[in-house]
Amino acid sequence: MQRSRLLSAMTLAASILTASAASFTSDFNNPAQTGFTLNGGTRPNGVNPYPVIENGHLVLTYNENGQQGSFVLDDLDGGSAIESFTAAFKLQIGPGSGNAADGFSFSFGPEITSTTNTGEEGAGNFINVCFDIYDNGGNEAPAIDIKFGGAVIAHAAFTKADLVTSNLEDVKIELTRAGVLSVLFKGQYIHKNVILPAFAPSQGQFVFAARTGGENANQWLDDVSVKTTKAGAAVTPTITSVPNSVTINERGNTSFSVEFDGTAPMKFRWLKNGSEITGATGASLSLTRVPFSDNNAKIQCEISNASGKVTSQEAILTVTADTLKPTFAQVEGSGDFTHVRLAFSEPVDKASSEKLANYTIEGLSISAAVRSDAPNDHVVVLTTAKQAEGKEYTLTVKDIADTATGANLVATGTQAKFTSFALVGGGLKIELFLDITGSAVQGLLDAEKYINNQPDKTGYVTQFSSRDFLTDSLTDNYGGRLSGWIVPAVTGQYEFFIRSDDSSQLWLSTDDKPLNAQMIAEEIGCCGPFEEPGAPETSAPQDLVAGKKYAIYALWKDGGGGDYCDVTWRKLPDATSPRSLAYIPGSVLATYAQPTTFVSPTIAITSPADGATFETNALVNLTALVTPASGKAILRVDFLELGKVIGSATSSPFSISLSGLSEGPHKFIARAVDSSGISADSGAITVNVGKQSLEVVLSQIDDQTVWKYNRAGVDLGTVWRDMGFDDSTWPSGKMLIADETTTTVEPIRTPITRFNDASEYVKTFYFRRKVNFGFVPDAGVKLQLRHAVDDGVVVYVNGKEVHRLGITADPVEH
Incomplete structure (x- = not known):
């Protein structure tokens, strides 16, 4: 039996309160349960409301456009400030439209009221955990973000398939009294021990919210449990995990961190050999370009609050002296034929690197040498006499020192050949x-x-x-x-x-x-x-x-x-x-x-092997082998799934780690970008999570695949969906088939008009294509769709509807 709940203001009933703690639980099987408020609107039929409780779960939004719904808990602590909470629930996102949108948020704060209704960005400026599934540009989504004070303080990128799973997935959000927040999704930490800057206990309410826009998705909740602890007397800080000693190379980077308990707000001071490090006021300390003079430095962290303070034991910083000589990383000419850019393997000393006597170029005079400032102090630009077009030159350097304590000099007779620019x-x-x-x-x-x-x-x-x-x-x-x-x-x-x-x-x-x-x-x-x-x-x-x-x-x-x-x-x-x-x-x-400017790098994913299978929730490491063209370097390697960047690496070995991948097949490519901005893609590999799968491509948007289409502008009923329907009189073309007045994401390979042969404006177009699937699956088939449509689409397979976007189930105006 379907149970639906209308929008209304509920009275506090199903919450359990004690002197120091309160809780709320619901499995959405009790239609009379109170203790919360639902805020939303009505569905496209103008009658049925959302959010609704139905079939033992809470529907925040349906996979229908333009919805925004919220589930607000009554104030569990009667206006008292709370210092910590644990929220656990099941969240389902999907199925939805072809590019499902927009997402879900969990928020707590004093600005939330019983009427708060928001979307994937959260509510107020206190604590927000945002499950954003739609990328508005800039690769900010899909992601799970933590926002505090109105700013994103932790970001974890996902593939859309790993957030839009169409299953109820476990979510757990924990806030400690020390102002530390952790987020688990599908049983794995997405964000662990994220410190909320200047957090202090606060009163407030909890809101669970979701939104759809021009694209949509089902966004449901189940098995919600929220437990809070009221703020009590301040507890003096204690250190639960001390900073670890580290060993690094001279001018290397490193960091120290500390884990702690106690009552927020906390203050942090980092000390080096007993003296305060200026500006080091967080729970972690980052050190860059560490000099050899810091060898054997003693690092400590002091934590304090209103009740007292504690200082960590010493961590020893060991710095290994740099004894390597600087070498050439890259040498290239310029478009004005009067400059040469040198990139060394490490930062070089300003005085020696700007001394003209330390450079010679056979056949060219040198009038200036200028070293760039940090962080580009490994780069020197020479001004030369006019270079001949496309000529190879030999550069010789001497007596140039790095910035190490030992001032290592380039090897005697160090040379590099470069070819001046040419057309x-x-x-x-x-x-x-x-x-x-x-x-x-x-x-x-x-x-x-x-x-x-x-x-x-x-x-x-x-x-x-x-x-x-x-x-x-x-x-x-x-x-x-x-x-x-x-x-x-x-x-x-x-x-x-x-x-x-x-x-x-x-x-x-x-x-x-x-x-x-x-x-x-x-x-x-x-x-x-x-x-x-x-x-x-x-x-x-x-x-x-x-x-x-x-x-x-x-x-x-x-x-x-x-x-x-x-x-x-x-x-x-x-x-x-x-x-x-x-x-x-x-x-x-x-x-x-330079001559090799348009020569692409070569790239291949070397690990894991194509077709590899991993257990559910296993860590998957992707590694690519990249070789740049002569005279160029690799700036970065992006790893992509379904056209979306899921991670990047900027140094060799080019590798990323992925966690929480959904069960099923995942297809990845790697894209290398070199110092000229030229990119190249690797071949694709498929990784199976949980079980081995076979991917079969039935149809693509490309310059090969042909579709039949009908633009008569009349209602064809349902017969056109049948396998045996005669479409022999329909014209055919390659996708995209469109009359588009703005830029499209794919080339329009078959231009058509919006009007039929009777000069009548056509609102509904029909498309058909026959495909063969010669496999007998033993574990079901998952159909993955990609489409480029305006404004809506319904997809049928052998007459059965499998997908709907932007078109209601009501009669369509043809």
Whole structure:
């Protein structure tokens, strides 16, 4: 029997109170239970409410768009401050729409009232644990975050599949009287002993809340248990785990930490040889670039509160002297042909590294040597006479010391060969000029750093787009420039198309001189698609000769939010829809750079083996082997699942550890990014958790898979879902099949109109594809869907509905 509960204000009844503690429990099987308030709204039918108690659990949201529901416990302690609590419950997120959203939060604080209704970001500025499942840009989600004082103080990234499990998963949240918070999910610590800065006991209420938006998910609760302890007399601090002694190399980094008990708020002082370390006022101490003079230093932590203080036993810091000689890590020329950048293996002394007599380059005079400041004090830039284009030079250095106590000198006769910049085919140069407000390109043109040609960031891209370099939307208020030369393979007239967020301009020269370039297209607003001729974003036909170099560059300006700049072209009389054109490829682009700039690194995941199986809740370590092209270094390796970065490593061995992976198959790739900004992906591996699984790809969004479609704009009933339905008269095309007026996440490979042959606007389109599944599963089949739709979709397999997004079950207006 289904039991539903209407929104109402409940009276305190089911809470158990004592002089020092209180508790609340519910398995949601008692329809008369009180002690809480539900806040929400009504479902799409305008009648049924949510949240509701049904079938022995609490529904905060259904997998329907635009819902926000909360479950607020009455004040368990009658307005008294509490010093600690333990909350345990089961949380289900999913199933939901194709990109399930938005998430769940658990909050406690004095700002919460019986009417508080919030979403995945939590309520108030006290304690919030946020299960955010939707990434709004910048890879901030999916994640489980701890927020305190309105700020995120602990972040743990997840794959969406590991949070949106469609099962009731165990959650436990513990706060100690010392102001230390821990979060367990599926039986594993996600955050352990996170210190809440300046925490003090407080009165307040608890709220469990969830939200959906343009995407959705079921978000349910069950078996809720909350136990609190009232604040009592202050307890003097005690140390439960002392700082450990450590041994590090000279100029290395290390940290010390202490675990403790007692009544918050606490104060911390770290001591070195009995003297206070300035600024060290937390429960952990981080030391960077530790000098050899700190060898055998005695490290202690003093903890105090209103009741007293305690000092830890001494931890010994052992520093091993650096006896290694500095070596070259990287040597490269520059686009102005008058500078050489040297990167040493370690920081070098300023005086010796800026002495001109310590450098010689055969065939070039050197007029200046400048060492960068920390943290880049391993980098020296030489100013030279004009370098010949594409010529190999030999650099010799002597008497350059590192910054170790022993001042190790480079080995006698240390040399490195480098090749000066040349016009290299394969892509364009990208430059970013940061901290420029506004969204008009003129703001970039007027900026002093642009006028002086002083970009803040520089890299290279292998197609006429900023997206490979700016892989997220975290950079705001900047101007960008993509520049180089275009060398068409075929003589003809070409139309150019530009699109951007925010405004942009495209400039083309009639020859190879950038100074002769004229603006041929511009976006004065934001975010439109590639447009047909006649729009300002599209150029007039340009006469280009095969094999001739033409200087070309695009400027764009970002004022916040999303950001990108894309350029494409087509040769007349090609009438392909601009929206389905690919970006101009690197095969016809060139720029001045070092010869190996566009040579990609090689990368492979070496561990675990493809097809490896791990026990449930086991730790999974991913390791990649990476080799950069000559003259370049690896900046980082990102590990991805389903296109989402789940972890990164910046030094060899490139490895990350994953915990709490959901049962079933997980497919991973690794992506290496080198010092030119060029990336390469490894082959994929599949890891099975809990049991071995077989992945079968039935259909993909690509340039191979063909779908049948119907755009008649009439109701086809249910017969079209049948296996034997005759769709032979339907047209076919490759996905995406769309008439889209904004930028899409995939190329539009089959452009269609929004109107049928009778010029009537079509609201509902039908798509069919036949696939073969030749396996007999012994443990069931899990269907994984990825779609790009606007506004909604219903998916059927052999006539049975398996997925619904943004379309109600009520009759659809066709």
